[in-house]
Amino acid sequence: MNPADIASFFADPASLEREDYVLLDYVLETTAAPELAAAHLCSEQSTAQWRRIGYEEDYRPLHAAKVIALEVIDQLPAPSVPLDPPVTAPVTVLRVQIAHPLRNFGPRLPNLISAVLGEGAFFAPEVPLVKLLDIEFPESFLAAFQGPQFGVQGLREQLQVYDRPIFFGVVKPNIGLAPQPFAELAYQAWCGGLDIAKDDEMLADPEWSPLAERAACMGAARQRAEQHCQCPKGYLANITDEVERLVELHDLAVAQGATAVMVNALPVGLSAIRMLRRQARVPLVAHFPFIAACSRIPHYGVHTKVLTKLQRLAGYDVIIMPGFGPRMMTPEREVLENITACLEPMGAIKPSLPVPGGSDSAATLERVYRSIGHVDFGFVPGRGVFGHPMGPAGGAASLQQAWAAIAGQIPINDHAFHHPELAAALQTFG
Amino acid sequence: MNPADIASFFADPASLEREDYVLLDYVLETTAAPELAAAHLCSEQSTAQWRRIGYEEDYRPLHAAKVIALEVIDQLPAPSVPLDPPVTAPVTVLRVQIAHPLRNFGPRLPNLISAVLGEGAFFAPEVPLVKLLDIEFPESFLAAFQGPQFGVQGLREQLQVYDRPIFFGVVKPNIGLAPQPFAELAYQAWCGGLDIAKDDEMLADPEWSPLAERAACMGAARQRAEQHCQCPKGYLANITDEVERLVELHDLAVAQGATAVMVNALPVGLSAIRMLRRQARVPLVAHFPFIAACSRIPHYGVHTKVLTKLQRLAGYDVIIMPGFGPRMMTPEREVLENITACLEPMGAIKPSLPVPGGSDSAATLERVYRSIGHVDFGFVPGRGVFGHPMGPAGGAASLQQAWAAIAGQIPINDHAFHHPELAAALQTFG
Numbered sequence: 079m080n081p082a083d084i085a086s087f088f089a090d091p092a093s094l095e096r097e098d099y100v101l102l103d104y105v106l107e108t109t110a111a112p113e114l115a116a117a118h119l120c121s122e123q124s125t126a127q128w129r130r131i132g133y134e135e136d137y138r139p140l141h142a143a144k145v146i147a148l149e150v151i152d153q154l155p156a157p158s159v160p161l162d163p164p165v166t167a168p169v170t171v172l173r174v175q176i177a178h179p180l181r182n183f184g185p186r187l188p189n190l191i192s193a194v195l196g197e198g199a200f201f202a203p204e205v206p207l208v209k210l211l212d213i214e215f216p217e218s219f220l221a222a223f224q225g226p227q228f229g230v231q232g233l234r235e236q237l238q239v240y241d242r243p244i245f246f247g248v249v250k251p252n253i254g255l256a257p258q259p260f261a262e263l264a265y266q267a268w269c270g271g272l273d274i275a276k277d278d279e280m281l282a283d284p285e286w287s288p289l290a291e292r293a294a295c296m297g298a299a300r301q302r303a304e305q306h307c308q309c310p311k312g313y314l315a316n317i318t319d320e321v322e323r324l325v326e327l328h329d330l331a332v333a334q335g336a337t338a339v340m341v342n343a344l345p346v347g348l349s350a351i352r353m354l355r356r357q358a359r360v361p362l363v364a365h366f367p368f369i370a371a372c373s374r375i376p377h378y379g380v381h382t383k384v385l386t387k388l389q390r391l392a393g394y395d396v397i398i399m400p401g402f403g404p405r406m407m408t409p410e411r412e413v414l415e416n417i418t419a420c421l422e423p424m425g426a427i428k429p430s431l432p433v434p435g436g437s438d439s440a441a442t443l444e445r446v447y448r449s450i451g452h453v454d455f456g457f458v459p460g461r462g463v464f465g466h467p468m469g470p471a472g473g474a475a476s477l478q479q480a481w482a483a484i485a486g487q488i489p490i491n492d493h494a495f496h497h498p499e500l501a502a503a504l505q506t507f508g
Numbered sequence: 509m510n511p512a513d514i515a516s517f518f519a520d521p522a523s524l525e526r527e528d529y530v531l532l533d534y535v536l537e538t539t540a541a542p543e544l545a546a547a548h549l550c551s552e553q554s555t556a557q558w559r560r561i562g563y564e565e566d567y568r569p570l571h572a573a574k575v576i577a578l579e580v581i582d583q584l585p586a587p588s589v590p591l592d593p594p595v596t597a598p599v600t601v602l603r604v605q606i607a608h609p610l611r612n613f614g615p616r617l618p619n620l621i622s623a624v625l626g627e628g629a630f631f632a633p634e635v636p637l638v639k640l641l642d643i644e645f646p647e648s649f650l651a652a653f654q655g656p657q658f659g660v661q662g663l664r665e666q667l668q669v670y671d672r673p674i675f676f677g678v679v680k681p682n683i684g685l686a687p688q689p690f691a692e693l694a695y696q697a698w699c700g701g702l703d704i705a706k707d708d709e710m711l712a713d714p715e716w717s718p719l720a721e722r723a724a725c726m727g728a729a730r731q732r733a734e735q736h737c738q739c740p741k742g743y744l745a746n747i748t749d750e751v752e753r754l755v756e757l758h759d760l761a762v763a764q765g766a767t768a769v770m771v772n773a774l775p776v777g778l779s780a781i782r783m784l785r786r787q788a789r790v791p792l793v794a795h796f797p798f799i800a801a802c803s804r805i806p807h808y809g810v811h812t813k814v815l816t817k818l819q820r821l822a823g824y825d826v827i828i829m830p831g832f833g834p835r836m837m838t839p840e841r842e843v844l845e846n847i848t849a850c851l852e853p854m855g856a857i858k859p860s861l862p863v864p865g866g867s868d869s870a871a872t873l874e875r876v877y878r879s880i881g882h883v884d885f886g887f888v889p890g891r892g893v894f895g896h897p898m899g900p901a902g903g904a905a906s907l908q909q910a911w912a913a914i915a916g917q918i919p920i921n922d923h924a925f926h927h928p929e930l931a932a933a934l935q936t937f938g
Binding site (some may be wrong): 123124125126127128129130131132137140141156159160161162163181182183184186187188189190192193195196197198200201203206250251252253254255259263279280282283284285286316319320321322342344345346347348349350352353356365366367368370371372374375376378379380400404405406407408409436460461464465466467468469470 | 529553557560562563567570571588589591592593611612613614616618619621622626627631656680681682683684685689708709712713714715748749751752774775776778779782783786792795798800801802804806808809810830834836839866891894895896897898899900
């Protein structure tokens with residue numbers, strides 16, 4: 079590209095009609111000059127060839143993605159990640175903000191992803207490393223999406239839980255257990271104080287635990303638990319399956335007593351969730367398989383925040399995400415950004431309940447709550463409830479006890495002195 | 509895990525019923541002892557808690573993923589990729605082969621992905637970097653999939669092209685051009701010798717080029733070109749859109765004269781392709797947006813070969829993939845592995861036509877052909893045809909001339925001496 083071509087991919091943001099553009103925030107490492115690299119990134123994701131041969135015309139004014147901000151962050155002797163084929167030249171690390179014309183793809187998730195995370199982003203010349211850090215949509219784009227049907231408030235009303243985090247528990251053993259004993263474990267946990275018993279994200283509709291049978295057992299157990307506890311209880315059924323079965327499995331699970339359904343977002347595809355959303359009668363819950371594959375590397379892939387926003391847009395009422403603690407290999411800042419992405423204003427799109435998960439138990443609840451700073455989150459132990467030495471009822475009770483200590487401003491170890499389930503949780507998982 | 513627990517995640521492959529397992533090949537970098545890291549990887553992707561509290565039972569024999577081979581490849585002073593939170597301890601680089609029981613998820617793409625590329629793979633303790641390098645399916649798994657409907661042979665019969673690569677061309681300008689002039693460019697290219705004119709992967713159904721109108725113009729132009737050339741011509745319509753529109757757009761495009769449809773694989777989701785496959789009446793073509801986001805880093809994410817196999821399984825007749833040359837930032841070995849993954853025996857699943865793409869033209873055809881070593885591939889220039897200085901007819905002619913030189917064992921520069929389109933292509937793109 080010559081200097082005039084490069085300039086045609088830059089714009090003063092004040093000159094652009096905000097409603098016509100999706101705003102993108104990339105970090106990249108390039109062996110080229112900063113302006114050229116940024117122009118390539120725009121050109122490749124929009125009008126790579128902007129005129130016909132033999133015609134005087136230019137499709138860039140209307141259709142080109144345009145750089146609206148460019149900042150050199152660092153210079154490195156080589157890319158921060160070893161690549162194959164190797165790149166051994168020095169690189170400049172850039173932060174680039176781009177306005178991409180909405181008219182190029184419209185309010186469609188697959189076409190949005192194809193434009194901003196496609197060949198254009200990852201094969202721009204001399205840009206071996208690039209990560210989409212954030213995305214912002216104009217109101218006109220948001221208005222085309224339904225978003226969550228229930229949202230945080232709807233979920234709270236369903237459970238009649240308003241003033242504390244919502245306690246989920248992943249029934250364990252997650253794989254191999256038949257429906258009847260599976261439901262018995264859930265029953266114990268519900269009676270101990272769990273709000274929502276959930277299927278593991280890998281437990282779907284296998285022969286040894288068909289969803290129809292498991293949902294029937296869980297539905298019956300849930301009703302018994304509600305009678306015992308005199309309060310609503312939830313069963314979150316994992317209906318992750320081929321796209322053409324989603325509606326059928328949703329209907330089946332709900333008919334048998336599921337109060338919410340989980341669909342693993344990326345393995346199924348966000349667009350299929352948008353489809354399911356139109357027919358869903360219970361809250362939709364996202365789980366995060368495959369997301370780490372494209373998001374963990376600091377300067378490569380896509381930031382989890384972008385995928386959280388897309389999940390919310392697709393219609394998930396609840397978004398389970400990698401949470402706090404070393405096991406989840408996610409910076410605390412990033413977890414908090416994802417929680418914010420669930421809850422912050424987003425046009426008329428309702429908030430999704432964030433559920434930061436990973437090796438949680440009564441021993442981690444206070445740390446998680448203090449990090450988040452408010453109660454609008456879900457807490458999702460697995461072994462912390464179902465591997466508790468006093469069984470699932472004890473595990474669930476330990477969560478309620480931990481919360482009572484936090485809410486009552488009682489040091490948790492003091493509270494444990496009179497609450498054996500909490501004491502056992504702290505000893506086993508702390 | 510104690511030594512007995514670790515051992516329970518290892519198995520002699522001879523002791524396993526091959527038909528019951530999906531075989532996985534991972535490379536990983538771990539701060540733990542090799543056997544422990546490999547056992548964690550298995551445990552987390554299958555039975556993380558293998559018994560109920562208070563019961564004498566063990567779900568591992570039937571349901572645990574099992575290490576069947578383990579090799580220490582290297583020791584590094586720190587992970588090969590800088591991470592956040594940082595990992596500064598020395599790591600061991602391991603190659604681990606795992607047999608994962610098919611009974612855990614069955615022949616379903618989303619559940620397979622959730623198991624082998626999910627929380628288990630990317631959040632195994634002390635394994636900050638891991639990449640799924642390869643996957644092999646048992647016959648019983650393959651038998652549940654339709655795979656490509658037409659395959660390489662069907663596509664060749666459709667076009668009556670048997671003894672050379674199939675020439676695709678991405679109509680350019682890719683974004684902004686109205687349907688009528690778009691079809692005029694395609695007409696010129698067809699008449700010059702192009703087999704299939706295709707929509708860019710970012711051009712779908714926007715207001716300024718509605719698919720219905722574009723397909724109608726392209727269908728009419730294609731028939732004119734067929735009459736002019738007296739041979740079949742193809743229009744590949746990009747129907748990438750929300751999942752619930754795929755069948756409708758397929759039907760619409762085909763009714764108007766598309767001879768194949770393209771759906772961007774990962775942005776839409778592979779499971780939706782499997783759904784479309786059941787109703788498709790023309791070849792399905794994959795494009796690769798988003799795949800690089802999870803596949804470029806040598807020791808992290810998923811190898812493109814795995815995604816190529818899954819695309820073939822989902823039913824794609826043609827798989828467009830990052831090809832040769834520095835712009836595509838893909839090792840030649842990896843391109844060839846992907847081509848092999850399209851064509852190698854895979855139960856009763858037909859081969860898919862591999863289309864390695866990226867900045868191709870008559871100037872690169874010979875190199876691509878020599879690298880592949882046979883004619884069963886598609887060649888997909890964009891600017892190489894539509895940015896040719898003599899226009900699209902000249903660009904398409906230059907491909908045919910380049911092939912004539914290769915087939916006739918004539919040095920391509922000699923052949924260009926008498927073929928001005930080829931000469932112009934070599935001068936412009938060479």
